[in-house]
Amino acid sequence: MNISQKLDKGFKVLGFDQEKNDCLFLCQDLNSVDDLELKIHLEKAKIFNADAVFFRKELDRFKPQVYLYDFTNQLFNQNDLTDIQKKIWSNGSVPIACAFYDTEIKILDCTQHIKKNNTPVYLADLEIVSNVHQLYNEQFAVKIKTGAFWEEIENKNKFKFNTSAYDILIEWIKEIIKQSSSFKNVSQNKIIKKVIIQSIMIKYLEERKDEKGNSPFNKKYVRKYDNAQDFVEVLEKNKLVDLLEDLQKDLNGNLFEWSEDEKEIIKTMNLSCLSEALKAYKRPEEINNNVFELIRFYEFSYIPVELISRIYEEFLAGDSDVNLTQKNKKQKEGIFYTPSHLAQLLVDESMPLKDYNKVELSNYKVLDPACGSGIFLVLAYKRLVQWWKLQNNMQKNLNLLI
Structure with a gap:
């Protein structure tokens, strides 16, 4: 992993240096990564111009937690960070982004939209040469890696996931x-x-x-x-x-x-x-x-199409009786919907990426017998395209930002 001394110093401040090629991967190295799901995550991060991704390991899967940006040898430009937070928040790809400069680290809360004055929401602004705030000590990387970071009361109060x-x-x-x-x-x-x-x-x-x-x-x-x-x-x-x-x-x-x-x-x-x-x-x-x-806080081109499916569920499903709440309408009509993260898990299990060379795409069929908002079909379509690219040795742009 070839990184500059300045960036490596920044990684050490947050404890990332101990996790290289374990939970920390550079986007430029994606073609040398064997794990196909990890490759997809790195390709997606490149769409957001991230230089690296720090992951949490969950049930032998890599779950992106932090996008890392190398701005060493560059002058600070807050508009760059505003643009980063706007895109990541619109897509919901990761909760945290870290920008590394020569002498400081800017940490963004991507669970929130940008401020009304078009400035980003900072979790922390750390001087590399000074002692790190207690929240971001040498155990920060380990806590993110294990998931313990999100269980701490201080962090539960700090992150506002209800402003997605x-x-x-x-x-x-x-x-x-x-x-x-x-x-x-x-x-x-x-x-x-x-x-x-x-x-x-x-x-x-x-x-x-x-x-x-x-x-x-x-x-x-x-x-x-x-x-x-x-x-x-x-x-x-x-x-x-x-x-x-x-x-x-x-x-x-x-x-x-x-x-x-x-x-x-x-x-x-x-x-x-x-x-x-x-x-x-x-x-x-x-x-x-x-x-x-x-x-105006949105970047429409970065909104995942699954979000539109969820909006369909909220406003159009079970809309026959105006005297019922949306939740009661769905229950009355027997309508139930699958959260996007669970739908993705089921697609990963039933259509694993590693099976791409076992699949005959011209004869492959997908059935959703209880199709509501179509979220399974959308995710299954993405997987079919990813399989096709792998079969045709098109391993770049495996991710579909749709």
């Missing part, structure tokens, strides 16, 4: 529904919920950029509707139904499928509340609603 990207997005959606007070009947109320969730998916597609930083989605779709520049303008020009029809025609599936009656209802809806809420993503200074402004 999912929780904030749920709050944002509820505020839009609340502000859309004109939708009184059950049919229109369900339609506005579905429109909001599909709008989040469209924003995800819109924010995906090519290697030149352009959005192919906007070029193909958005600009054809009276030369709109973004999805918000599509809403403002009352062209949402046209966009939904094009997406339904071009994409394989029924994600954007609407009945003709529903389309007519959408055309009559005042969606200004939704467009105002989405404006806050890029133009928060135009927004007076504090909840709407929460959307």
